[in-house]
Amino acid sequence: DVKVTQSSRYLVKRTGEKVFLECVQDMDHENMFWYRQDPGLGLRLIYFSYDVKMKEKGDIPEGYSVSREKKERFSLILESASTNQTSMYLCASSSMVGFLNQPQHFGDGTRLSIL
Amino acid sequence: AQSVTQPDIHITVSEGASLELRCNYSYGATPYLFWYVQSPGQGLQLLLKYFSGDTLVQGIKGFEAEFKRSQSSFNLRKPSVHWSDAAEYFCAAGSGGGADGLTFGKGTHLIIQP
Numbered sequence: 245d246v247k248v249t250q251s252s253r254y255l256v257k258r259t260g261e262k263v264f265l266e267c268v269q270d271m272d273h274e275n276m277f278w279y280r281q282d283p284g285l286g287l288r289l290i291y292f293s294y295d296v297k298m299k300e301k302g303d304i305p306e307g308y309s310v311s312r313e314k315k316e317r318f319s320l321i322l323e324s325a326s327t328n329q330t331s332m333y334l335c336a337s338s339s340m341v342g343f344l345n346q347p348q349h350f351g352d353g354t355r356l357s358i359l
Numbered sequence: 360a361q362s363v364t365q366p367d368i369h370i371t372v373s374e375g376a377s378l379e380l381r382c383n384y385s386y387g388a389t390p391y392l393f394w395y396v397q398s399p400g401q402g403l404q405l406l407l408k409y410f411s412g413d414t415l416v417q418g419i420k421g422f423e424a425e426f427k428r429s430q431s432s433f434n435l436r437k438p439s440v441h442w443s444d445a446a447e448y449f450c451a452a453g454s455g456g457g458a459d460g461l462t463f464g465k466g467t468h469l470i471i472q473p
Contacts, residue, residue, distance in 0.1 A: 248402070279460075285465060287403075287461075289462075292459070347405050348461065350402035350404075352400075352402040353401070353402050
């Protein structure tokens with residue numbers, strides 16, 4: 245089974261802090277994604293990555309950056325945390341089999357509170 | 360703009376009754392379509408996917424979904440629900456299978472009555 249592991253289930257930080265959310269997948273997947281989930285809004289894509297050192301902006305990248313130095317690890321960075329970034333953050337990964345892109349697999353999420 | 364609509368925010372169903380959750384999409388071309396389920400405090404688990412071919416797809420946990428191009432719909436069904444099916448259900452669409460970011464609906468919260 246694919247395992248996507250997010251380093252923290254719950255995290256509390258203060259406004260203005262630099263926050264790192266870590267995600268690791270164990271299946272050598274090429275693609276990795278960060279979403280945030282808010283009640284009534286569903287999931288929204290923040291950033292994604294096709295390969296090491298590659299990154300693409302999603303729908304709501306403002307206030308965030310990402311890092312992918314190794315294939316299995318994809319980090320989400322809140323440069324200066326603000327209260328409106330309090331949310332559930334979900335990491336996902338996917339692969340390609342032949343020429344067909346496979347569905348995304350999700351981690352259990354990190355519930356981040358910014359005080 | 361690409362969008363996925365789940366018209367029902369909440370649905371209440373009696374245990375043992377049948378279930379249908381609605382999903383409509385708006386995309387330039389036929390997208391790849393997915394249904395995910397999320398139990399409280401958990402991540403999303405893939406129930407089923409439609410990439411091409413047979414428009415009726417079978418998934419895990421006894422779920423199925425039918426792709427209807429004429430209605431731009433991908434509704435999820437289950438003939439008999441169990442209390443353990445209570446969860447949040449998300450419909451999602453993407454143009455690159457799982458290789459690009461997915462567009463999610465806002466979710467349908469399923470409540471099971473005893």
